Amino acid sequence: MFDRIEIAKGSCWNVNTPLVGKDRVLTLRVEGELDDSLSLGKAWNYLSKIESDFDEVRIDMGAVERINSHAVMEWMKFIEKIQSRHALSYNLVSEVVLELTSLVCNFLGTAPIVIRKFIAPFYCAGCVTSHRLVIELQAISPQDSVHLVGTRPCPACGKNMHYDESPESLAVVLRAFSQNQTKPTTPRKTRPLK
Numbered sequence: 001m002f003d004r005i006e007i008a009k010g011s012c013w014n015v016n017t018p019l020v021g022k023d024r025v026l027t028l029r030v031e032g033e034l035d036d037s038l039s040l041g042k043a044w045n046y047l048s049k050i051e052s053d054f055d056e057v058r059i060d061m062g063a064v065e066r067i068n069s070h071a072v073m074e075w076m077k078f079i080e081k082i083q084s085r086h087a088l089s090y091n092l093v094s095e096v097v098l099e100l101t102s103l104v105c106n107f108l109g110t111a112p113i114v115i116r117k118f119i120a121p122f123y124c125a126g127c128v129t130s131h132r133l134v135i136e137l138q139a140i141s142p143q144d145s146v147h148l149v150g151t152r153p154c155p156a157c158g159k160n161m162h163y164d165e166s167p168e169s170l171a172v173v174l175r176a177f178s179q180n181q182t183k184p185t186t187p188r189k190t191r192p193l194k
Contacts (some may be wrong), residue, residue: 026054027091031063034071040078047082057082062092062119062134072104079109089114095121095132099165120170122152126159 026047047057067075082088088109093101098118100107108115115137122131133152151160163170 024053024055025058026050026056026086027058027060029060029063033066034064034075035066035068036070038071038074040074044078044081051085054086056087056089058089058091060091061097062094062117064094064097067096067100072100072107076104076106083109090116092117092119092134094119098170102170121164122154122161123164124154124157124159124161126154127157129154129156130164131155131161 028043079088090108090113093108093115095118097108098120117134117136119132120135122133123129124131131154151162153159154161
């Protein structure tokens with residue numbers, strides 16, 4: 001069961017309400033473009049009403065296509081509020097989010113942060129095609145990032161595709177998030193939501 005909460009013009013949350021006594025994980029799926037119209041007040045009010053039903057917030061940002069500077073600041077404030085009350089993890093992050101993570105300190109929250117999967121750009125010179133692949137982060141160490149992510153078989157022609165961004169920037173992101181890949185962050189404080 002998903003509830004939709006519009007958080008920006010043309011963008012929304014898809015919120016999976018947790019089942020009490022089961023997983024106790026609230027899944028938020030963010031999609032579309034996050035821009036000057038971003039307002040996380042509705043999302044925060046929604047979370048405030050059901051916060052006793054979950055222990056962890058798991059965010060899926062795999063469908064985020066664009067984020068501007070206003071939205072970055074709003075997002076960071078929102079994540080700080082979540083981390084003050086709940087464990088936090090990311091199931092999937094898009095290429096845009098991964099890039100911002102390497103450029104903006106604490107964009108996804110304060111360490112340690114769990115990112116399970118990310119979408120990576122690849123390019124095949126054989127058929128001159130770009131592809132986006134989902135990469136499991138737990139299977140890659142920062143030291144091996146260039147080798148493990150570096151080449152993959154092209155789904156169209158079978159030749160080797162190459163990671164289409166700077167392997168060094170990927171290594172920076174992997175180092176930042178490889179410290180704690182088995183459990184999400186725990187909340188730092190307990191206080192009522194506002």
